[in-house]
Amino acid sequence: MNETAALRGFGAIAHADRLRIVRMLVVAGADGMSAGAIAAALDGAQPSRVSFHLKELEQAGLTLARREGKSIIYSADFPALSDLVAFLMHDCCHGHCIYCDKAIKLFAQCTGRPTGPDELP
Known part of the structure; x- marks a missing residue:
């Protein structure tokens, strides 16, 4: 974005x-x-x-x-919302924050549909 x-x-x-x-x-x-x-x-x-x-x-x-x-x-539009969050958090901690990177990656996979516990990455 x-x-x-x-x-x-x-x-x-x-x-x-x-x-x-x-x-x-x-x-x-x-x-x-x-x-x-x-x-x-x-x-x-x-x-x-x-x-x-x-x-x-x-x-x-x-x-x-x-x-x-x-x-x-x-x-x-979940991908668009994910892009907004990623835009804000992308360079968190000089781009080296494993927690933000994981959160951005997980949020980017959101489809707005529920997932079961066995469907989590």
């Missing part, structure tokens, strides 16, 4: 509602949430306001949208 993409991503989550949306979508995993469920979780926010925030997150590459019937389902 380059600095321009990182700035776009961090800029998108630098708003309270958008940060809350991303955190909700991370919890929801790959199944995601409908725009209506997101609005309800944001204390009944106006659909137009939620749509605006979802568009900003999607344009920053942090969320994905898919159609299921009449609904649009939004989910976190």
Whole structure:
């Protein structure tokens, strides 16, 4: 990830509602949430306001949208979020921190789907 993409991503989550949306979508995993469920979780926010925030997150590459019937389902783009974390932590301890390196590697493998204990690397 380059600095321009990182700035776009961090800029998108630098708003309270958008940060809350991303955190909700991370919890929801790959199944995601409908725009209506997101609005309800944001204390009944106006659909137009939620749509605006979802568009900003999607344009920053942090969320994905898919159609299921009449609904649009939004989910976190886990590789993009992993790239943001890696961008911050990449040079931790002059690039020699085995703990950060392990965390970055593990987070990069996240798909938003649960894994069983025997599926851990």
